[in-house]
Amino acid sequence: MTIYDSLYRLKKYCEKEQFMGWDPYDGLNSKLFHAIPFLDKIPLCRLMMIQAFKRNPFNLRRLALIPKQHNAKGIGLFLQGYCNLYKAVQKDNKLVELFGSAQETTAQIHKLADLLIEMRSAGDYHGACWGYNFDWQARLYFLFPKNTPTVVATNFCATALMEAYEITKEQKYLDIALSSARFVIEDLHRSKQQEGFLFSYSPLPGNDTVYNASLLGSRLLSFCYKYTCDDEYKRLAKESIIACCKGQQESGAWVYGLMPFQNWVDSFHTGYNLDALIAYQENTGDKSFNHYIEKGFDYYIHHHFDENNEPKYYDTKKYPIDIHCPGQLFVTLSRLHKFSEHKKLASDVLRWTVEHMQDKKGYFYYQLKKGISSKISYMRWSNAFMFCALSYYLLSEIENEENKTK
Secondary structure: OHHHHHHHHHHHHHHHOOOOEEOOOOHHHOHHHHHOOOHHHOHHHHHHHHHHHHHOOOOOOOOOOOOOEOOHHHHHHHHHHHHHHHHHHHHOHHHHHHHOOHHHHHHHHHHHHHHHHHOOOOOOOOOOOOEOOOOEEEOOOEEEOOOOEOHHHHHHHHHHHHHHHHHHOOHHHHHHHHHHHHHHHHHOOEEEOOOOEEEOOOOOOOOOOEHHHHHHHHHHHHHHHHHHOOHHHHHHHHHHHHHHHHOOOOOOOOOOEOOHHHOOOEHHHHHHHHHHHHHHHHHHOOOOOHHHHHHHHHHHHHHOEOOOOOEOOEOOOOOOEEOHHHHHHHHHHHHOOOOOOOHHHHHHHHHHHHHHHEOOOOOEOOEEOOOOOEOOOEHHHHHHHHHHHHHHHHHHHHHHHHHHHO
């Protein structure tokens, strides 16, 4: 079957690469670029360097001396994926031959969790946090130096450590993950809205009003609340969610952010928003935002897939089809417990994605475009994301079959 073969080939590829690779945004890791005096001090040059490598369908990273590296968010996604695989193998022992025994998977979980802990951002932060392994220039306004922690990366890393704790009962995984709540509360700044506030993307100024970033901060706080019952976590998570739900359009859509150049609606960030809201609802028991979940999901499912059940990047435009677009569907359907209801869509999207975006070597492509597509293997953006997404698909399919027999 497609899911088994696809995930098996991807798993083998990523393990062979030891979870290291390139990234769409790693242009500033070029040793060649930094060897040219003063070039790395000019914002426009930094931005051009990142965009040149991000947009180029041909991979010139070896020529530019850009090394393959681990990325913290990527490791967090792999860790979550292996935790899902562990659960899948526990439910269906026939999967052992393809994906390894529970004992082998547990060993991989330990390995990735320990690596993730080593990759925490150094600095005077109030809790565990994670960033990216490259300098990142967002337009001309924002420069995020390498390893600057972000709420997005920290959410994925900390919640994966919580999952690892549930399987291994290794207390340090939980303790470190829970400490990330203090990062969200004390290191991120808040943009006050008419009701509630938005968490910033990082502790640095700029990118302060992005809906999915604020909601992922709420998501992480809700998981910390689940373990601690600390009312401060629930209260602050809710205030951020109030602001984000007030920002939801009547149609159910969310624009990316409040800056004038952030007014697009895309599929996978919508999926992030929905995941965050369902996490808060399940972890706190507060169902007051369920209407926003259902309205958002209805918009997502009807505007981000075409009449042939092929994924679209934007609500009004199909291309470029980013690998996140199909991948996030599997996560969203699983997290919102809607996999069974939309099984045909999931199956069609999976079949299309494997046919058009998975290389015979096992890795997934970055983006398909009307012209020349980018078929470069990116470890964090494409492979870690799809590994996690396919693990959710596999687990949901097994649970769906279990429910049929009850």
